[in-house]
Amino acid sequence: MGDRVRIGVVGTSWWADSMYLPALTRHPRAEVRAIVGGRLEHTREFAARWGVPAAYGSLDEMLGAEALDALVILAPNVNHHPYTMAALGRGLHVLCEKPLGMSSTQAREMTETAERLGVVTMCPFTYSFMPFARYTKELVDGGYIGRPYHLNMRYFADYGRDGSYIWRFDLGEAGAGISGDLGSHWAYIATWLFGEVAAVTAVFGRVVPRGPRPDGAPFEVAEDSASILLEFVNGATGNLHLSSVAYEPSRFGQLHAWELHGSEGTLHVTCDWDDTERVEGVRIQGPEADRASERPRLAELPIPDRMYEGIGRGSVHETYKGTFRERDTMARGFVTAIAEGGVAVPSFRDGWRVQRIVDAAGRSAREGRRVTIAEIAAGEG
Numbered sequence: 001m002g003d004r005v006r007i008g009v010v011g012t013s014w015w016a017d018s019m020y021l022p023a024l025t026r027h028p029r030a031e032v033r034a035i036v037g038g039r040l041e042h043t044r045e046f047a048a049r050w051g052v053p054a055a056y057g058s059l060d061e062m063l064g065a066e067a068l069d070a071l072v073i074l075a076p077n078v079n080h081h082p083y084t085m086a087a088l089g090r091g092l093h094v095l096c097e098k099p100l101g102m103s104s105t106q107a108r109e110m111t112e113t114a115e116r117l118g119v120v121t122m123c124p125f126t127y128s129f130m131p132f133a134r135y136t137k138e139l140v141d142g143g144y145i146g147r148p149y150h151l152n153m154r155y156f157a158d159y160g161r162d163g164s165y166i167w168r169f170d171l172g173e174a175g176a177g178i179s180g181d182l183g184s185h186w187a188y189i190a191t192w193l194f195g196e197v198a199a200v201t202a203v204f205g206r207v208v209p210r211g212p213r214p215d216g217a218p219f220e221v222a223e224d225s226a227s228i229l230l231e232f233v234n235g236a237t238g239n240l241h242l243s244s245v246a247y248e249p250s251r252f253g254q255l256h257a258w259e260l261h262g263s264e265g266t267l268h269v270t271c272d273w274d275d276t277e278r279v280e281g282v283r284i285q286g287p288e289a290d291r292a293s294e295r296p297r298l299a300e301l302p303i304p305d306r307m308y309e310g311i312g313r314g315s316v317h318e319t320y321k322g323t324f325r326e327r328d329t330m331a332r333g334f335v336t337a338i339a340e341g342g343v344a345v346p347s348f349r350d351g352w353r354v355q356r357i358v359d360a361a362g363r364s365a366r367e368g369r370r371v372t373i374a375e376i377a378a379g380e381g
Contacts, residue, residue: 003029003339004029004030004031004339005029005030005031005069005070005093005335005338005339006031006033006066006067006068006069006070007024007030007031007032007033007068007069007070007071007072007335008032008033008034008035008036008062008063008066008068008070008071008072009021009024009032009034009035009036009052009071009072009074010035010036010037010059010071010072010073010074010075010079010083011036011037011072011073011074011075012035012037012038012039012042012043012046013074015074015097016046016074017046018321019126019321019324019325019330019331020072020074020331021050022321022324022325023324023325023330023331023332024072024331024332024335025050025051026325026326026332027331027332027335027336029335029336029339030332030335032050032052033052033053033054033066033067033068034047034052034053034054034055034056034062034065034066034068035047035050035052035054035055035056036055036056036057036058036059036061036062037055037057038057040055040056040057043055043056043057054066059083059086060086063086063087063090068090068092069092069093069338070092070093070094070095070120070334070335070338071083071084071087071092071093071094071095072094072095072331072334073087073094073095073096073097074097075097076167076173076174077099077101077102077173077174077175077180078102078172078173078174078175080096080097080099080100080101080102080106080110081101081102081106081109081110083096084096084110084114085109085110085113088110088113088114088117088119091117091119092119093119093120093121093334093338094114094119094121094122094348095121095122095123095124095331095334095344096110096121096122096123096348096351097123097124098123098124098125098180098184098185098188098351098354099175099176099180099181099184099351099354099355099358100123100348100351100352100354100355101175101351101355102175103175103355103359104352104355104356104358104359104376104377104379104380105379105380105381106355107348107351107352107355107356108352108380110348110352111347111348111349111351111352114348115348115349120334120337120338120342120343120344121344121347121348121349122330122333122334122337122344122345122346122347122348123346123347123348123350123351123354124330124331124334124346125184125185125188125189125346125350125354126185126324126330127185127189127256128188128189128192128346129323129324129327129329129330130271130277130319130320130323131277131303131307131308131319131323132269132271132277132278132279132303133189133269134307135279135301135303135304135307136193136258136260136267136269136279137192137193139267139279139281139301140193140194140260140267143264144264144265144267144281144283145260145261145262145263145264145265145266145267146262146263146264146265147234147262147263147264148193148194148195148232148234148236148260148261148262149236149237149261149262149263150236150237150238150239150261151190151193151194151236151238151239151258151259151260151261152238152239152241152258152259153186153189153190153238153239153240153241153256153257153258154241154242154255154256154257154258155182155183155185155186155240155241155242155243155254155255155256156241156243156246156248156254156255157182157243157244157246157248157253157254157255158244158245158246158247158248158253158254159244159253160178160208160224160244160245161208161244161245161247162208163208163209163210163211164210164211165210165211165212165213165214168181168222169210169221169222169224170213170219170220170221170222171219171220171221171222172219172220173219174222176222176223176358176359176361176362177204177221177222177223177224177226177244178204178222178223178224178225178226178242178243178244179202179204179223179226179228179242179358179361179362179365180358181244182242182244183226183228183240183242183357183358183361184354184355184357184358186240186242187228187230187240187354187357187358188346188350188354190230190238190240191353191354191357193260194232194234194236194238195232195233195234195236196232196233196234196353196373197230197231197232197233197357197373198231198232198233198372198373198374199230199231199360199370199371199372199373200228200229200230200231200357200360200361200364200370200371200372200373201228201229201231201364201369201370201371202226202227202228202229202360202361202362202364202365203226203227203365204223204225204226204361204365205223205224205225205226206221206222206223206224207224207225207245208224208245223365224243224244224245225242225243225244225245225246226240226241226242226243226361226365227239227240227241227242228240228242228357228361230357248272250272250273250274250276251273251274251317252272252273252274252317254272254273255270255271255272255273256269256270256271256272256273257269257270257271258270263284264283264284265281265282265283265284266281266282266284266298267279267280267281267301268280268281268298271316272316273316273317273320274315274316274317275315275316276316277303277316277319278300279300279301279302279303280298280299280300280301281298281299281301282296282297282298282299283296284296310322310326310327311323311326311327333345356373356376356377357373359376360372360373360375360376363375363376
């Protein structure tokens, strides 16, 4: 491979515009050669705005015309598997947005094919790169809470409140609703912090009626809220509480809140995507602390400056943009791994593991029972 990584991008959404093109076009080793979108005129305008030389209406057309090293897939979930397999068929490195596939069977095929080819892969679980998450990971790995007992992770957002049609609530397009859209993020971080999951029990909600598809075709409505109980291999438990219909007063209408408990301590983590990115903790000095009249209290654990190196401290939203546009994370980390012969994290294998959890949650909610990860794995074929 030459000095620069030649990249094709599939997708022209606000997410591509906000996070991917700014990151890729600023990377000294990246060369974005072409973009694919569903509306060709819009795609041409999008490409011109970012200085990308070519725009195409289909992936097959782009793959047939361009000499590429890597493909970045930002398309709806239903396209993740076919687009990835087309790219792997040409030996390309692939970044594919989460959730990795429409099922763990698809995720397995994508992962095993990529690993057999020896290409670099990434399934980017965005929030794990943020300073508050990285500091939490450092504290847990350093023994702050001791042996993990349980965690509670809440992700409240409001993008599903108005009831309009969004492909993310169409099971035929997304494969899962909130459990895949937001739940895959939290499932990744839960396993990142506490280890492998053995079993899942889930309850889904569909509280807001959905409007019709633009083409009028019927569709199966996905869940807009979920509670997912995780049983970890190490004996810990966890709850992922997810909602797309929760009103939150912060500027961006969402809240992340985690509580982690263990044998030696507790961590509380809060991010409102406005002005709060906070980690608090308390260490417990043995059983006598539980009986003391003055119990140890939570205190802020200031996030170290090194977690912000290269981006500075500002509003959470500015931190978010800086994390992905300026640092070697997500898309930029993917490019660097290709250019330097390294490994990108999270990989397709991470995405496959998370897909099993999402699939288990869906089966549990449908069938009203506890579902093991082994059961999901056995059904992959």
